[in-house]
Amino acid sequence: MCGTVPPLPIAILESRCGDRERFNNRERLNSSSALRFDDDASSLARGGGASSAWKKHKSCGTSSLLPMTPKKPPQWLQVVGHAGSFHVGDYGTLLKRFCEGEQQCYLRLMEDVLRPYVPAYHGVVQRDEQNYNIMDNLLTHFNRPAIMDCKMGSRTYLEGELLVARERPQPRKDMYDKMVAVDPEAPTMQERSQHAVLKTRYMQWRETLSSTTSLGFRIEGFRVDNLLPFPLQKSNEECHTNFKRTKSREQVIEALDNFVDSNTQIVWGYLRRLKQLRQVLEASDFFRTHEVVGSSLLFLHDWTGRTGVWMIDFGKTAVLPAHLTLNHRTPWEDGNREDGYLWGLDNLIDMLADMLPLT
């Protein structure tokens, strides 16, 4: 059972994952999955005004970067997901908008061999009438870390979403707009006339445009913090979120190389951890019995050479019927529930290995 984090009031909730659906609908226009600043909080942590935080927000694009509490040194938390669905908790924790499915995953993961590879889960807290899952903030033990989010798997929508799209199609204008912003030629005649696309169509288009379909994972975004030389020594953060068209093996390797700043020690660190993770995934009861879709690997390293990788975001991870297990490598066919997670991890490991000098 998960522990609690005093003095926050902890409540075990009856709420369903529909919370997330309702929230998605409300926040849809603001949502995206890369790096984003929480304006008020970041300006507090940096001792700057709201305007400087706002400038960062604009330049950073898509993921959620939230600061620690203001009295602590200005260290950043990273969360990936929908804008506004995260808060900084006390004692090095992160609060994520409550989703029952995700809570169930974390509860099972705390009992699984995968436990060291996910943020520790601490229960549920209510704030301003909204419930949140409490988990460890993985950045706490790093010093101004570089952060990367890779969305794993060869598919980013659930089979259930496909079914709903067939039975009750609800074309979305916001997704049409996102699509034409990247490629004005992408929509079909019908989509053009409706100025809207189905979510599953948008997700499939994103998958084939990026490396999701061809390599089983994609880079969602990364942030690096290049310290300027003495006497400036100021933080010089750069957010990179323009990976929608990063598809080929060569393009992905180039992006990974930029992320690690061509540092082979860091590549070694990530490679070791990912190989361990792969072994543990292959032995995990949780992994065998869940369809893991839309989940990410969070990469962290800092100037001390410390590296770490954790599995995050289980909002779309679904338990399988009792008779079914997955190997996560078999190609997906409608109905087999395979997600391509391990196939993507194999490819990621191969690419990192290729970045090392031949010995």
Ligand code: I3P
């Ligand atoms: C979003 C991304 C998210 C998805 C979101 C998409 O597209 O695919 O994974 O959320 O759907 O808009 P993009 O990365 O191009 O911005 P879920 O994984 O939770 O479905 P949403 O707009 O319905 O939240």
